[in-house]
Amino acid sequence: MSAPSQLPPDDAGTPPDTNAVSDVPAPADATPYPSPRRQLALQGGAIFLVLCIAVPTFGLGNTPWPWGGIAAAIGATALGLAFLTRQPWWWKLIHALFFPLAWAVSGLGIDPGWFLLAAIVLLLIYRGALTGQIPLFLSNRATVAALAEHLPPGARVVDLGAGIGSVVFPLAALRPDLHLRGVENAPLAWFIGRVRQALGPHRANVAWQFGSLWDERLEAVDVVYAFLSPAPMAALWDKVQAELPPGGRLVSNSFPVPDATPEQEVVAGGDHGRHLFFYRVGAERVEAEE
Ligand SMILES: C[S@@+](CC[C@H](N)C(=O)[O-])C[C@H]1O[C@@H](n2cnc3c(N)ncnc32)[C@H](O)[C@@H]1O
Incomplete structure (x- = not known):
């Protein structure tokens, strides 16, 4: 043929x-590739680290935590873990860009509902990446x-x-x-x-x-x-x-x-x-x- x-x-x-x-x-x-259990452990560890930075810094009062400070804590934690787990360079770049981008976008005053919508649409298209690394x-x-x-x-x-x-x-x-x-x-x-x-x-x-x-x-x-x-x-x-x-x-x-x-x-x-x-x-x- x-x-x-x-x-x-x-x-x-x-x-x-x-x-x-x-x-x-x-x-x-x-x-x-890391197993799903290892990925979950990393995610849990990352959330714990962010809370370790955020709670002593911003307290647990009635006032909401500041966007910029939380974004910086999340970005720094993710970047640190990316180095520790020896992820490829492009993952480190994505983590490094997270904080400045989140900071810039927070100034645009976009309704949070749009972010939720974007996350749902991405999930409907990229479900395979989340559940099976595909x-x-x-x-x-x-x-x-x-x-x-x-x-x-x-x-x-x-x-x-x-x-x-x-x-x-x-x-x-x-x-x-x-x-x-x-x-x-x-x-x-x-x-x-x-x-x-x-x-x-x-x-x-x-x-x-x-x-x-x-x-x-x-x-x-x-x-x-x-x-x-x-x-x-x-x-x-x-x-x-x-x-x-x-x-x-x-x-x-x-x-x-x-x-x-x-x-x-x-x-x-x-x-x-x-x-x-x-x-x-x-x-x-x-x-x-x-
Ligand atoms: C790289 S794309 C390839 C798409 C298509 N085969 C092509 O060559 O253009 C891989 C596709 O597999 C889908 N996928 C991932 N896990 C799957 C699963 N468990 N069952 C069915 N599809 C899955 C993803 O949603 C994605 O659309």
Whole structure:
């Protein structure tokens, strides 16, 4: 199956530019992430530290604590903990910017209800980041084109953590022979995909589902596509190996499975494009039978 030289008009964009590289070495271990229990302990410790600064400084009287002082205490505590727990530089930068930004915004006199609304909207979109360290970011068109080129004819494909359908809907247009399903558990992202399914032009071969990827049964699936984060990759590979039929594939965008060797690595979108790691379930058994 070869990739079309151009995307159709409604999906026009970066043309497919893929390089298949076989026999890639086993990937290095994924970044170790703190467990949810450790995260909770850090949050609790941070609240305690802020109170240790705020109570002696501002007292426990009837007057509300000053915005600026509390923001400074929270910002300093978060920055200190970021250094102590050796977080990446960009987290330290975010913590360092928190106090001056909070201070500046407090002067704008914005109704607190707007902040609550913003927090709710963010939660509806980024639920996955809070509950499973999997935020929302989208696959690009070069990735979709690479998938269209490499997926077997008539395959049953599921995008676990499907976002707003950036893979399944354009892929349905490029490959009408595929049977596609998207599973998403962030309510607003799922809703946008649901609207696309109801109104979009390419939906005949797409099922769109609300739910957790961990509850999804994969026995009747040929290819799992995942663009998640380093955190769930080991558990996802365990699930895929346990449930997919032999010969089934996991295609992971950008995040390799720790301690597993992909049968193929495809760079979608040129030298600086995204890496797609193709893993095959029960590869030895299938080869022995052939
Ligand atoms: C990086 S985005 C990828 C979106 C889409 N697959 C794409 O490639 O454009 C990961 C998505 O997984 C979703 N997600 C995170 N945890 C999930 C879970 N347990 N069940 C279903 N979806 C989840 C997030 O809400 C987010 O939309």
